Structure formats: structure tokens, C-alpha cells
Amino acid sequence: MRKDTLSFSCVGLGLLFMVAGCGPSLAPSKPLSELSPQEVQGRAVYQQDCASCHYANKTGDLHGPSLFAMYRKKYLPSGAPANDDRVTQVIVRGRGMMPGCGNQLDNQQLQALLAYLHTL
Numbered sequence: 001m002r003k004d005t006l007s008f009s010c011v012g013l014g015l016l017f018m019v020a021g022c023g024p025s026l027a028p029s030k031p032l033s034e035l036s037p038q039e040v041q042g043r044a045v046y047q048q049d050c051a052s053c054h055y056a057n058k059t060g061d062l063h064g065p066s067l068f069a070m071y072r073k074k075y076l077p078s079g080a081p082a083n084d085d086r087v088t089q090v091i092v093r094g095r096g097m098m099p100g101c102g103n104q105l106d107n108q109q110l111q112a113l114l115a116y117l118h119t120l
């Protein structure tokens with residue numbers, strides 16, 4: 001009996017998240033209060049190096065496309081697969097109007113940034 005009640009409330013919670021989210025298919029990002037220390041560090045990197053051009057918590061373009069739910073989609077806006085290899089390449093080398101940040105970030109900051117982007 002307890003099990004039934006539990007799974008029922010989980011479904012309820014899931015529905016609530018969907019209603020609160022930005023679209024029918026995308027749940028909200030991981031709440032800030034649940035970020036790991038590495039993800040928190042990555043968020044600081046995002047705020048310093050990416051936030052001026054990219055939204056993280058809503059859809060729509062700023063100077064570049066929104067990073068919201070980036071890894072939860074199969075492809076990046078360019079059509080390249082949304083994986084760490086590709087995203088690292090974009091961050092380090094830049095792309096089109098986006099300048100590369102390779103010289104400003106050490107590997108630890110880069111890994112933290114990727115970890116944060118995975119929470120979006």
C-alpha cells in the first residue's frame with residue numbers, strides 16, 4: 001500500500017515540474033540549491049565568460065543561442081551533436097561570431113563549466 005502511495009505522488013510531482021517548465025517536453029534545470037561544488041564553480045565560469053552572450057535559464061537568443069537544456073537535446077543549434085567533445089571545441093576555439101575562451105580557462109574550470117551546462 002505504501003508503495004502505491006509513493007509512486008502516485010511521484011507522478012504528481014513530475015506533472016507539476018512539467019507545468020512549471022518552459023515547454024511541454026523540457027523540465028526545468030536542476031535547482032541551484034542542488035548543484036554540486038563543481039557545478040557551482042562551473043556556474044561562476046558561465047556567469048563570467050558566457051552569460052553576456054547566452055541565456056542559461058530561458059530560451060531565446062541573446063548574442064548567441066540559449067544554453068538552456070542544451071545537453072537534453074540531441075543537437076546543438078548548428079546541428080552538431082550535443083556532446084562534451086563538440087561543446088569543448090566551441091568553447092576553446094570559438095565559432096562564427098563567438099570568440100574562443102581557450103586561453104582564459106584551465107582544464108579544471110572547463111570541466112566545471114561542462115558539468116554546470118549538463119544541469120541546464
Ligand code: HEC
Pocket residue numbers: 046049050051052053054063064065067076077078079080087090091095096097098099101
Ligand atoms: C561574445 C559573445 C559570446 C560569448 C562570450 C560566448 N558565446 Fe557562445 N556563441 C555566441 C554566438 C554568436 C554563437 C553562434 C555561433 C554560430 O553558430 O555562428 C554561439 C554559439 C555557442 C554554442 C552553440 C554551438 C553550436 O555548435 O551550435 C554553444 C554551445 C556556446 N556558444 C557556448 C558558449 C559557452 C559555454 C560560453 C562561455 C565559455 C560562450 N558560448 C561564450 C556568442 C558568444
